[in-house]
Amino acid sequence: MPVLLVVAVLVFALLRLAPGDPAAIMAGDAATAEQIASIRAGLGLDRPIVVQFGIWLGKVLSGDLGESFYFRIKVATLIGQRLEPTFALAALTMLLAVLVSVPLGVLAAWRQGGWLDRALMGFSVLGFSIPVFVLAYLLIWLFSLELGWLPVQGYARIAEGVGPFLRHLVLPATTLSVIYIALIARVTRASVLEALGEDYIRTARAKGLPELRVLVRHALANAAVPIATVIGIGVAILIGGVVVTESVYAIPGLGRLTVDAVLARDFPTIQGVILFFSVVYVLVNLLIDLSYVLLDPRIRY
Amino acid sequence: MRRLALFAALFAAFTASAQDKVLRVVPHSNLNILDPIWTTQYMARNHGYMVYDTLFGTDEKNRIQPQMVEKWSESPDHRLWTFTLRPGLAFHDARPVTGEDVVASLERWGKRDAMGQKLMTFVERMDAPSPNSFRIFLREACGFVLEALGKPSSNVPFIMPKRVAETPADKQIDDATGSGPYIFAKEDFKPGDKAVYIKNTKYVPRQEPPSGTAGGKQVYMDRVEWNLALRDAQAQVNALARGEIDVIEQPAFESYPALQADKNVQVVNSNPLGFQYMCRFNHLHAPFNNQKVRQAALAAMTQEPFLRAQVGIKEFYRSCASMFTCNTPYGSAKGSDIQSKSNIKKAQELLKTSGYDGTPVVIMKPTDLAAIQKLPDVAAQLLRQAGFKVDLQAMDWNTVVTRRAKKDPPAQGGWNIFCTAWVAPDIWNPLANPAVGALGEKSWFGWPSDAELEKLRDQFARETDEPKKKALAESIQTRAFEIATHAPLGEFIEPLAARRNVTGFVTGPGNLYWNIKKN
Numbered sequence: 001m002p003v004l005l006v007v008a009v010l011v012f013a014l015l016r017l018a019p020g021d022p023a024a025i026m027a028g029d030a031a032t033a034e035q036i037a038s039i040r041a042g043l044g045l046d047r048p049i050v051v052q053f054g055i056w057l058g059k060v061l062s063g064d065l066g067e068s069f070y071f072r073i074k075v076a077t078l079i080g081q082r083l084e085p086t087f088a089l090a091a092l093t094m095l096l097a098v099l100v101s102v103p104l105g106v107l108a109a110w111r112q113g114g115w116l117d118r119a120l121m122g123f124s125v126l127g128f129s130i131p132v133f134v135l136a137y138l139l140i141w142l143f144s145l146e147l148g149w150l151p152v153q154g155y156a157r158i159a160e161g162v163g164p165f166l167r168h169l170v171l172p173a174t175t176l177s178v179i180y181i182a183l184i185a186r187v188t189r190a191s192v193l194e195a196l197g198e199d200y201i202r203t204a205r206a207k208g209l210p211e212l213r214v215l216v217r218h219a220l221a222n223a224a225v226p227i228a229t230v231i232g233i234g235v236a237i238l239i240g241g242v243v244v245t246e247s248v249y250a251i252p253g254l255g256r257l258t259v260d261a262v263l264a265r266d267f268p269t270i271q272g273v274i275l276f277f278s279v280v281y282v283l284v285n286l287l288i289d290l291s292y293v294l295l296d297p298r299i300r301y
Numbered sequence: 302m303r304r305l306a307l308f309a310a311l312f313a314a315f316t317a318s319a320q321d322k323v324l325r326v327v328p329h330s331n332l333n334i335l336d337p338i339w340t341t342q343y344m345a346r347n348h349g350y351m352v353y354d355t356l357f358g359t360d361e362k363n364r365i366q367p368q369m370v371e372k373w374s375e376s377p378d379h380r381l382w383t384f385t386l387r388p389g390l391a392f393h394d395a396r397p398v399t400g401e402d403v404v405a406s407l408e409r410w411g412k413r414d415a416m417g418q419k420l421m422t423f424v425e426r427m428d429a430p431s432p433n434s435f436r437i438f439l440r441e442a443c444g445f446v447l448e449a450l451g452k453p454s455s456n457v458p459f460i461m462p463k464r465v466a467e468t469p470a471d472k473q474i475d476d477a478t479g480s481g482p483y484i485f486a487k488e489d490f491k492p493g494d495k496a497v498y499i500k501n502t503k504y505v506p507r508q509e510p511p512s513g514t515a516g517g518k519q520v521y522m523d524r525v526e527w528n529l530a531l532r533d534a535q536a537q538v539n540a541l542a543r544g545e546i547d548v549i550e551q552p553a554f555e556s557y558p559a560l561q562a563d564k565n566v567q568v569v570n571s572n573p574l575g576f577q578y579m580c581r582f583n584h585l586h587a588p589f590n591n592q593k594v595r596q597a598a599l600a601a602m603t604q605e606p607f608l609r610a611q612v613g614i615k616e617f618y619r620s621c622a623s624m625f626t627c628n629t630p631y632g633s634a635k636g637s638d639i640q641s642k643s644n645i646k647k648a649q650e651l652l653k654t655s656g657y658d659g660t661p662v663v664i665m666k667p668t669d670l671a672a673i674q675k676l677p678d679v680a681a682q683l684l685r686q687a688g689f690k691v692d693l694q695a696m697d698w699n700t701v702v703t704r705r706a707k708k709d710p711p712a713q714g715g716w717n718i719f720c721t722a723w724v725a726p727d728i729w730n731p732l733a734n735p736a737v738g739a740l741g742e743k744s745w746f747g748w749p750s751d752a753e754l755e756k757l758r759d760q761f762a763r764e765t766d767e768p769k770k771k772a773l774a775e776s777i778q779t780r781a782f783e784i785a786t787h788a789p790l791g792e793f794i795e796p797l798a799a800r801r802n803v804t805g806f807v808t809g810p811g812n813l814y815w816n817i818k819k820n
Contacts, residue, residue, distance in 0.1 A: 019696065021703035026334060028341030029721060030415065030455060030735050032745065033706045038471045070333040071492040072473065081491055140539055152539040153531055250531035250540075252494035260331060260493050263669065265699050 007278040008057065008271070015267050016049050022069050022265040043069055056271065065275065066268035068261075075272035078257060085155045086253035088165070089245070090238040092173040097180035098231060104181070105188025105227075106215055109196060120185055127182025136175045136248040143171060153250035172249040176242065180234050187230045191223030198222070224295040232288035236281045321523040322819050324803070327537050328527045328812070329551035332496050335485075336473040338413050341455035343724065347811045350514070351498045351525070352393075353459035353479035356384070356403065357451030358515030359726065361808045363629055365451035366515035368507065369398065369460060369480075379442035379765055386433045389505035392462050392480045400429025405466035407437075407450075407458060412470035414456035416733050419762060420449045444765040445732060452733065453514045454726040454810045482506070482518045482815050483525060496527040498814070511807045511816045518815035521805070525814050534671075541566055541798060547819065548799045550812045553671060554613055560798045570796040571806040571813075574626055574725035578607060578673065578790035579736060580680050583717050584749040586710045588662065588689075593655035595785035598662075598718075599640050601648035601687035602680060604791035611675045611793075618793040624737060624778050626725040627792060631771060636779025640788065648687035661690040663711040664718045667698040676720035676790065705746045719746075720790070726810045731761050731777045736787045747787065754780045 023039035024031075040046050044055070059066055065075035108117040144152045150171050156164035195201065196219050204214045243255035254273060261269035292299045328347065334340045337349030358368040367373070371387035390398035404427045411421035423443040429435045437446065450458055465476045477485040483498035490496050506517040528546060531537055534553035540546045542563050552560060560566050580602060582589040589595050608618040621627040622637035634641060662684060666677035681693040692711075696704070701719055709715040728734040737758070741750035757780060761773040781787075797812065805816040 019703060020699040021706070022699075024702040024706055025699050026340055026342075028343075028345075028455060029702075029723070030341040030727065030745070032415075032743075033708075034743075035413070035471075036706055042471060068492070072475075073492065078492065081494070137535060140536075144543060145539060148543075152543050152545055153536050154528075154540075154545065155530075247533050248536050250528065250533070250536055252491065252530040256530065256532075257493060263697065263699060264333065 003282055004275065004278055008060065008275060009053075011271050011274045012053050012056065013049075015265075015270060016052070020265040021045075022267065025264055026070065056268070060275070065272035068269045069266050070264060075269050078269060079254065079273060079276055082252060082254045082257045084157060085251045086239060086242060086246070086255065088158065088169060089172055089176065089242055089251060089253060090235060092169050093176040093180065093238060094231065094235055096173055096177040097184055097234070100177070101181040101184035102188050102220075102227065105185040106192050106220055108185070108189045109192035109219075110211075110215055112193060117189070120189065124182040124186050127178045130178070132175060132179070132244045133248055135178060136171070136245065139171050139175055140248075153248075155249075155251045155253075168249075168251075172245050172251060175249075176238070176245050180238075183234065184227065184230055188220075188223065188227050191226045192219050195219040195222045221295075225292055225299075228291050228295055229288055232284055232291070236284040239277060239280050239284075322521065323524045323526060324522045324548065324814065324817060324819055325526050325528060325546045326548045326812075326814070327531050327540075327546055327550060328529070331493060331529050331532075332527060333492060334473065335477055337459055338410050338456050338470070339473045341414075343455065343811060346455045346457055348485070348496070349457055349459045349479075349481075350811060350813055351481060351483040352477055352485050353461065353481045354390070354398075354518075355451070355457060355459060355514065357447060358513060359451050359453040359810075360512040360515040363513075363729075364515075365447045366509075366512070368451075368515060369403075375446075380439040382437040382439070382446055384435050384437075386435075387505075387507075388433070390480055391503055393478050393484045393501060393503075394462075395503070396462065397432070398460060398480050399432045399463075400435035401432075402463045402466065403435045403460055404429050405463040406460045409461075409466045409468070409470050410456060410458040414452075414458070415735060415738075416445070416449045416452055417456065417458065419732055420446065423762075441763070442765055443762055444770055445730075445762060448730065448732075451515075452726065454724050457514075480504075482520045492529070494530050496529060498525045498527075500524065506815075513807070513809050514813065520815050521818045522814070538798075541800065544800060547803050548797055548812075550797050551672075551795045552798050554611075554617070554795075556798075557614060557617075557796075565801055566798055567801050567803075568796045568798050569806050570794050571808050572724070572794060572796075572810060573808060574628065574729075574810070575792050575794035576722045576724050577621065577626060577728060577792045578611065578676060578720065578722050579787050580676065580718050580720040580790060581705075581736065581747040581787045582785060583711075583715065583747050584786075585708055585742075586715060586717065588657050588660045589717055591655060591657070592784055593651065594657050596639055597648050597651035597655050597657070597687060598684060598689070599782070599785045599788050600643035600651050601645055601683045601689075602640065602788040602790065603643060603683070604640075604789070606683065607676055607679045607790040608793065610679050611673065617795070618791060621789065621792045624728070624781055624787075624789050625731065625734060625774060626729040629725065629729045630767075631730050631774035631778075633771075633775050633778060635775040636782040639782055639785075645683070645686045648683075652688045657689070659690055661692040661711075662717045663692045663694060663715070665701045665704060665716050666693055666695045667701045668695050670698040673720055673722055677718070680718060680720065708742065708748070724810050725792075731758050731774050737777060737781045739781075739784070739786065749784065749786045751780070751784050751786075754784065754786075 023036045027036045108120040143150045156168045158165045204218050246253045246255040258273050330344050332344045334345045337345040355368050356370050357365050360366050371385050373384040411417040423439045425438040425440045427437050465474050468474045482504045484501050486497040486499050500520045500523050506519050509516040537549045538556050538559050582595050604620040612618040622634035622641040623632040625631040664677045664681050681691045684691050705719050707715050711717050735745035738744040739749045739751035739754040742748050757777045764770045802820045805818045807813045807816050
């Protein structure tokens with residue numbers, strides 16, 4: 001709660017102190033200063049900032065995030081409309097990333113210094129370095145324009161069928177997952193490598209356990225806490241960090257909503273979305289902390 | 302009953318077969334305001350053309366033609382105008398369009414639109430003597446009644462139901478019921494994602510062929526979908542190439558080579574008059590509170606460098622010496638020599654004799670608006686060459702439009718120059734063109750003050766004889782160049798791109814979606 005209050009105060013203050021007036025954008029290019037002033041008054045922006053903050057905070061505390069200046073729709077409704085695409089994209093991205101990166105990381109650690117390890121390290125550098133939009137355009141060029149397998153853009157809701165839903169998400173999720181594959185694979189490799197040097201691994205091997213069991217049951221399980229931390233932080237960052245991917249693939253998600261709201265100075269929407277992101281961030285961090293108990297029985301709160 | 306009729310129409314549209322002809326369009330911007338009277342945003346105007354009808358339209362030759370109006374008459378003293386609506390006009394809720402709806406709509410429009418406000422200074426009263434007619438009583442004759450009623454760009458006097466038009470002019474409407482060729486599917490509107498328009502099957506078009514915003518609005522598509530999420534220029538081109546969309550309203554200039562190379566794509570110029578760039582001087586503060594300094598700046602700002610940098614494609618731009626758009630009734634080069642026949646050397650000479658004291662010129666550069674973002678760079682360079690000190694400040698467009706409304710000195714958050722672009726009909730006559738208004742602080746941003754210019758504009762408003770109006774427009778332009786209200790920077794077009802199976806695009810100031818067929 002204190003974290004959210006700090007976020008609320010900071011976001012509100014930053015928006016009001018930054019240059020830009022939603023009334024000027026709403027009025028259009030030919031509007032006069034008087035018309036803009038009239039719109040500003042209609043939006044309540046001519047009141048003292050403290051009064052504006054008090055009104056907004058009062059509404060937020062009663063569960064009302066306010067109404068968009070432009071669409072005159074509840075901010076909660078706008079967020080609701082954009083939630084599914086962003087969460088679907090984030091979930092598929094992390095699923096892809098985890099399914100690919102964790103085994104790769106374990107294998108690279110197991111064969112440290114081998115070709116797989118070197119390839120993975122090389123891929124990681126590439127994955128971190130290549131800008132998301134460049135990768136997106138390359139994938140679109142290959143899979144959509146040349147091969148014609150997948151759509152260039154757009155989003156199909158899951159209610160329209162799993163097939164169209166996945167067809168539209170494969171490319172964006174692949175694009176986004178590359179950087180997370182690189183990150184998680186490196187952390188997994190480092191953690192597993194550390195675990196592989198422990199005495200209990202030598203003991204397990206001395207007992208004649210199969211190598212797969214040694215790697216998964218003993219090495220990976222003991223390396224799980226840092227991996228879970230990275231995955232958790234990745235999820236939290238993803239929710240708010242999908243702007244470029246959503247733009248290139250024309251996915252109407254929360255990232256685009258945030259950018260549009262910022263460019264238009266739609267204060268209630270910006271405040272609502274950032275507050276929502278903060279709640280998600282806090283919740284994800286809480287879940288990560290709680291997961292430690294399951295992953296490492298030595299940890300107790 | 303009316304709601305039932307509207308619901309039935311929408312239900313029929315929604316349950317139509319999968320064979321429905323759907324036109325998938327990427328509009329030029331986001332649709333975030335649905336009231337085309339409350340705002341001058343072009344997206345709201347284009348939305349208006351889908352949903353509402355107009356009393357008059359402007360055809361491809363820039364002539365005013367009747368649209369909802371069947372016939373009209375003017376008293377010999379030009380003070381009483383009587384209009385009869387054509388039969389069969391109905392709103393989307395099945396209620397007939399009446400003279401009372403028209404009067405209420407015009408009253409609301411007259412409070413917002415610059416030309417409407419001017420017209421209302423002449424209007425004594427308006428009434429509706431019968432359900433299918435309305436009258437305008439003028440205090441004294443004025444020469445732009447039909448031009449105002451048929452104006453094709455923002456704010457267009459769209460006709461709304463009386464109950465909607467009675468919304469205070471400073472408040473947005475909530476109800477998108479119109480009598481136009483399409484019905485707005487409010488339930489399908491997802492801000493930032495898509496807007497959907499369903500064919501109005503009850504719409505009765507005029508019999509004349511479509512021309513500009515006039516003529517028959519024949520609708521061949523069952524549904525038009527505006528894709529509001531597809532904003533990335535390259536993604537738009539890719540989607541069009543794959544046939545996932547049918548039309549891009551305004552591709553980025555750098556996209557045209559790829560579009561023209563695609564055999565499945567056509568580039569169509571549906572707005573041949575195009576747009577005009579301009580840079581505006583702030584007349585309130587130094588150095589541009591000095592007419593001679595403004596003249597020096599105007600002399601430096603020759604058009605070709607701006608057009609070459611911003612547009613780049615030779616066949617898409619042209620220099621134009623007129624402030625009122627070339628190839629239109631008031632388009633003329635009269636008085637433009639100070640800019641059109643000038644160069645940097647002349648600008649340097651003018652600046653030397655102007656008394657310019659080296660005050661830095663603050664130019665606002667919007668970094669997020671690709672359509673105009675190079676203009677300030679060119680202005681800065683040309684002004685430096687002429688001898689000005691320039692302070693080029695980068696910011697987003699929202700900050701530009703906020704800051705340009707400030708009358709403070711540049712050092713205290715004000716400004717000296719900003720640049721923008723206008724679609725031709727917004728500036729093609731001396732009353733519509735906000736940049737030649739010279740009522741001081743009541744004028745458009747930049748606030749020039751000049752009694753002589755205002756006197757000429759007033760004469761223009763009162764004049765009913767067309768040749769005399771043209772002569773007055775030339776005098777107004779000459780005076781505007783003389784006091785350097787602003788610098789017109791040339792004209793450009795931005796053709797739309799469409800799949801080759803889409804035909805029938807109508808020429809107009811915006812993008813109009815009647816008469817379009819998809820094979």
